[in-house]
Amino acid sequence: TLCGEHHRLEVMETGPSSASVRxxxxxxxxxxxxxxxxxxxxxxxxxxxxSEVQILLQHRKDREHGVDVSPVFSKTLGYVxxxxxxxxxxxxxxxxGMLSRQGLAEYEAAAIGNLLPETAEEAKALIPSxxxxxxxxxxxxxxxxxxxxxxx
Numbered sequence: 677t678l679c680g681e682h683h684r685l686e687v688m689e690t691g692p693s694s695a696s697v698r699x700x701x702x703x704x705x706x707x708x709x710x711x712x713x714x715x716x717x718x719x720x721x722x723x724x725x726x727s728e729v730q731i732l733l734q735h736r737k738d739r740e741h742g743v744d745v746s747p748v749f750s751k752t753l754g755y756v757x758x759x760x761x762x763x764x765x766x767x768x769x770x771x772x773g774m775l776s777r778q779g780l781a782e783y784e785a786a787a788i789g790n791l792l793p794e795t796a797e798e799a800k801a802l803i804p805s806x807x808x809x810x811x812x813x814x815x816x817x818x819x820x821x822x823x824x825x826x827x828x
Contacts, residue, residue, distance in 0.1 A: 709783070709805065723782040725762070725789040726760045727756075733749070734753065737749075761789065762789075762824070772789070784803055787802065791803075792821065796811035796818065
């Protein structure tokens, strides 16, 4: 999931190979994605959908006319171009608004918008903090997100 403060982007690795729980000295859990404890670095960060990152990076590239674009910038733009789920800006804006009204944490909303799980079971497997929701309530949200994707 991509998270950023203003125009600074940070990447948080999630998946089988990355540790989702880290401990401080003394054994107190500092980070636990299942409990939405993402660590101090992400405390005030707004999590972005890949489609939002794509718009920001493309805007920057256009503003600078592609001059002096680093290889990392180009690869990042290529990645978000490929994996952006919402190409239509209107649909993206509507999805972001709908997700923000659902009582989801920033991380959860961005993860749903980026991963587009089809079922509540899949969403809970990918985003453990969603376990607190009923399958029916979560499925309604997922169906709504999917309906916006059809307009893309």
